[in-house]
Amino acid sequence: MEKNIYITTPIYYVNDKPHVGHAYTSIACDSLARFYKMLGKKVFFLTGTDEHGLKIQQSAKEKNIDTQSFVDLMSKKFHDLTSVLMLTNDDFIRTTSEKHKEGARQFWSSLEEKGEIYLDKYSGWYSIRDEAYYQEDELIDGKAPTGGSVDWVEEPSYFFRLSKYQKPLLDFYSKNPNFVYPQSRFNEVIKFVERGLKDLSISRTSFTWGVDIPSKKGHVMYVWLDALTNYITALGYPDNSSEKLKKNWPANYHIVGKDILRFHAIYWPAFLMAAEMRLPSQIIAHGWWTVEKEKMSKSIGNVVDPIDIIDRIGLDSFRYFLLREVPFGNDGDFSKHAIISRINSELSNNIGNFINRVYAMSTSNFGNQIPRYGQFLESEKKIELKILETVEQYKYYFLNVEFSKALGAMIELVSAGNKYIDTMQPWSLAKENQTERLSTILRLMLETIRIVCTMTYPIMPLASVKVLKSLSCFDGDENLSYESLKNINFLSDGSPIEKIDLLFPKIDKKLS
RNA sequence: GACGGUGUAGCUCAGGGGUAGAGCGACGCUCUCAUAAGGCGUAAGUCGGAGGUUCAAAUCCUCCCACCGUCACCA
Known part of the structure; x- marks a missing residue:
């Protein structure tokens, strides 16, 4: 077993x-x-x-x-x-x-x-105001460190x-x-x-x-x-x-x-x-979260209600921010500025826009079908290598509960994708009717999107599933696998690509 | 007070004996497929301070300064 x-x-x-x-x-x-x-x-x-x-x-x-x-x-x-x-x-x-x-x-x-376990007596200086017991040596002039008056109390108690x-x-x-x-x-x-x-x-x-x-x-x-x-x-x-x-x-x-x-x-x-x-x-x-650098407390009235914030920025963004913003173990600051900057730059500008541009080019050039691979050149091999590298790092970090670093590795892959597109200029290839090159490049980018969105699944299940479904490669949460991340030929030639709404709209206005 | 940790670009941090790095921000250039997004580039740090070891120190040692954490019954 x-x-x-x-x-x-x-x-x-x-x-x-x-x-x-x-x-x-x-x-x-x-x-x-x-x-x-x-x-x-x-x-x-x-x-x-x-x-x-x-x-x-x-x-x-x-x-x-x-x-x-x-x-x-x-x-x-x-x-x-x-x-x-x-x-x-x-x-x-x-x-x-x-x-x-x-x-x-x-x-x-x-x-x-x-x-x-044995039965004995529990005793100490008790401050009613603080609802706390103090040691003899903690007392200052016969009072609690907080200034509250204390009484000597004893009660029977079991001890471990x-x-x-x-x-x-x-x-x-x-x-x-x-x-x-x-x-x-x-x-x-x-x-x-x-x-x-x-x-x-x-x-x-x-x-x-x-x-x-x-x-x-x-x-x-x-x-x-x-x-x-x-x-x-x-x-x-x-x-x-x-x-x-x-x-x-x-x-x-x-x-x-x-x-x-x-x-x-x-x-x-x-x-x-x-x-x-x-x-x-x-x-x-x-660690703990402060809010705009202040400790969360009822008296300050700055306690953040998760339901409220999710209403504003969405569950995926909320989950992403929490796990990405801070190395796990450190304290973090839950600030408007940090949230907007993190979400807009990484989710909207990086991932969201990446998906959007690849989808747009794919559908306008190949209808609503997954394009096929042609021949791989050095440039494609480099991307494949980057993918494999990223996937390893991702796993390594996750196993060490370093969520932030795992997501950082994922973001780097997206950046590499964005750069690859700029270098390849698929829009020019389209004008020159270089169909095979175009098809190869877009397919590789669609696979990259699939891989990225599988990697984000543990953190952002909603968006991930939405994208994977749109690529006709989602077969139930239980069938998502880490192994599929290493395969750059996972999508099916000619399967439909479904258009999706903006995945990560910018959130400036929702938070102000 | 004791013990531990941290102090590196405007911000968040990585590096850890051999001519200072990343992301974000700022500024400039640029493609146009895309969420006025993307790509490229520039500026910016005497690496907390002072000594020391070494051919060479942000990196090792000593001291000092600042900040943080832990030091028992507090959800």
């Missing part, structure tokens, strides 16, 4: 509606999933919502609705977004679902049976023996030097663990909205323990004979925001070691 490529987003906390950051994570995962499918792999792609915790309970109370209705409502917003973004996720897990809660409890019991896993984790890290991407983040994780780990408080008694602990009434599970197990409960855990679990676990990619890296790179592996389960292959931490 060949293992599937298992890709996950974090489960999103339903305290607020989705913003561009959520969309970003999901789109990255989706593009990766689509790419792997083109490689011929079976993929399982999971996303969902995290619905427990004190904050949720409070938010629901403020809005005067019962907690379950509140999370139903909020979760739906995230679920709706999966279709808006055209995610190809195979499941959508909710932590309030019975199957998840049962799995989480079983995970807990398994840790408990193995002696990895995290301290025990310092050495095993460090060993694991050194044996798996690519466990965390990017490397700089991995270094931070390693440093953190090297400084020593304290046991982790993993239950709360101060609120009730969470997964009940099997053995002790009044305790609910610490949200992170609850949340992280979603990656296995979605696969049918604790049923170890579950086909889904066997085929997918361990995960190939947990893609997360940099803010929650620690939970995925330290706690989660430790939990799994304790439960004697296999560890995920790679944790990918991406």
